[in-house]
Structures are given as C-alpha cells and as structure tokens.
Amino acid sequence: MIVVFGSTGTVGRQVVTGLVAAGRRVRAITRDPARASFDAAVEVVRADITEPGSVLAAVEGADAVYMATAPDALAHERTVADAVRRTGTGRVVKLSSVAALPPVLDSYGAAHAAGERAFAESGAGWTVLRSAGFMSNVLQWGWSIQSAGAVYQPYGMVPRALIAPEDVAAAAVVCLTTHGHDGKTYQLTGPEALTGPEQTERVAAAIGRPLRFVDADPEQARQGMIGAGMPEDLTDGLLASMADRDPRRGGTPLPTVRELTGRPPTRFETWLAEHVGELAPAETPAG
C-alpha cells in the first residue's frame, strides 16, 4: 500500500490517479477528507503533518510513501521521516525543488534540503525529485489576465524550463513502483527554457488575446505575498530562488523526464491547450 501525502495537491492528486491506474493500493492523506474526492478504490485518511500522532497512524502499514506538502509545512516533513523510520516503511519519494541543489542559497531551498536529509536518514530507500517550476504556476496569472490583460512577475528575464505537474507525477509513480531509484536524486525540468515574456506570449496565443508582460517590482511582489498570508522568511526565500540566475537550478532543460517515464516532457503549448479554460473561463468574452 502506498501512502500519498499532498494527495489533494497539484502533483499529488495525479500521483494518486497514476498509482490507481498502475493497480496499486493507495491511502490518500488530507487534512480534510470531506473536501477530497477520489476514486472509490482509494482509502482516504485524515492526517496533518504538524500532528505526529496522526502521521504515525497514517503511515502504519505502508510499503511506500510519496511526500509533498505546501512550502510553509516543509519544516514538519521530519515528522513524516520519523514515522517512516518507526514503521520501517521501505520506500519514500520526496518532491523537492531545484532550489535544494547545493550550494543552497535561500530559506526555501534550505527547507527542502532539510526535508531531503530527514528522509535520507529515515532508513527507507529514498528518492528525491528536485523539480523546476511548474507550468501550473501560470494559473496564478488568471486574475491579472482577466482584469488588466497583463502578467506581472518579478525576475521575468530569468529563463525557466517549466515542467508540467503531470510529468512530475508520472516520474513519481515510476519511482514508487519500479526498482533502481533508491538513493537517487533526480532533477526534473520541462523541455525548453522560457523567460516571463516568452511564457506570456504563449499564454496570449493559447487564450487568443494580446497580453502585456510587466517585470514587476520584487518589493511589491513581496508585500503581495506576505499580504496573502505567506510567512516573511519563506517569501524572501521564494523570491531569492526566483531571482537566482544559475541555469543549473531549473534554467536548463534536462532529459530526466524522458529517461524516467519513457515519454518526452510536455511542451508548454500542449499543457496550455489542455488548461486554457482555467486561465480564461469560457463565460468571459475574449478580446
């Protein structure tokens, strides 16, 4: 049985689907089972990684664990690693970030690196997936696209090889269900590096209306993130990782997705075509 933390998340819900399709028994973890909706075959269990007792019960009986949570919960991944050690769980796949690539430069990368270490010390066979930024992050642009026909983003001139969450999930399913991945750290990217303006051009083509790219003031973005409830330290870490120009951290397309899954990584245009309704709902007249 495979326990999926972050099972309602962007990647995690697709990990659940992929494991069910592969014929695996899945226990999906969420803090709020009433809000979650899964295939009937999936066992849904409530746990919060800030509550060690709930985590231990959630991991009991697992053959493997998939680990992803929100960035502000990263400090509690050690609780899951402790439960993995106490229950003798055989395998863990942790979703991490390219920001954890040494030398770690910011608090966001450091939080992921600490989570990676905790699982490496858990006694389980561990695999780390250090992902580049997700294509789905552009869904956050929906509001400004609708209201201002514009995309506001700091550090937009740094090219990023954005990855489809579907590809991250597919890689995770491979690492959870096949052998040869213990002790491995894989860096996952999409197929091409695009700047903010280039991403905006493609979004504009997908929704069929012109868009302006605005290289936003980082301080304004910082205030917006803190205003939206993100802890200050994490906000600074995330902004620092966005500012990082080192192409090794998600700026250079890598062959890893193809090597793991046997399929080429999804192109941004292809992903946009499948998600255009989420960016520009049909009831809003285009143009």
Ligand SMILES: NC(=O)c1ccc[n+]([C@@H]2O[C@H](COP(=O)([O-])OP(=O)(O)OC[C@H]3O[C@@H](n4cnc5c(N)ncnc54)[C@H](OP(=O)(O)O)[C@@H]3O)[C@@H](O)[C@H]2O)c1
């Ligand atoms: N976005 C990117 O570009 C990017 C790139 C690389 C790596 N990452 C990493 O990917 C991870 C997020 O994965 P995702 O995007 O698939 O998830 P997501 O959409 O951000 O959703 C967060 C998931 O974490 C669960 N969660 C949050 N706090 C929890 C807690 N205290 N206890 C138990 N579960 C908790 C939520 O479950 P419930 O709400 O149902 O409880 C939800 O399933 C983060 O670690 C992030 O740093 C993101």
